[in-house]
Amino acid sequence: MKVKKMGLLGSMLALVLIAAACGNTKSSTSSPSPSAQSTSAVSTNSGEEVSVTASNWKWELSKTTFKKGEQVTFVIKGKEGMHGFSIDGTKINENIGAGDTKKVTWVPDKAGEYTIKCSVMCGTGHASMIQKITVN
Template structure:
């Protein structure tokens, strides 16, 4: 926790001094770690801001899984035991449903995640 706080202060200082452009800092965005296992995404609800980059870090625990948000044309998949990332910038507000995009068994159709995008 302390290391994150220190690195955040260092980044802020570099931005204020003009060494790191604000755009580069904004592109860093929010990183959200999601664990997929039959038939669940943890966490099951995530909230992000419109116009801010988001990196989804998907880890598959038991079998191959994927996560797709049709509304944003975003998809990521990971094999059993793997972690994969995808970065996107939400361009609209609302609540959107992400679904498992790799068939993982009988409960596959109920494997969903809610993405809340706010202003």
């Protein structure tokens, strides 16, 4: 009986820690890592900046449609929690914490629909933290 209680207590503690992870961790760096740069060819234009806000279980972008071959710089601001800004099909994966601002540059080399996902387990709404973007 005592072993079952300890197992239940441990499981509950693990769930609480996972749920709390989204709102309590800050990143200590504010510059993008080398992996945040796309391997696509560099565009000759200066591109555009897109404002991105990462908060608990959602992304807010100032723009979601882009042109193939034109540079996009995502200016990512962490509003709450710890999140990972990743774009499926690319090598982009940048961690962002509450209070942090980071820039990620990308030159999309293929038209289509891409998905921005959170790559850091941020709590109960983690699976729904997605945002579709379109490249024409």
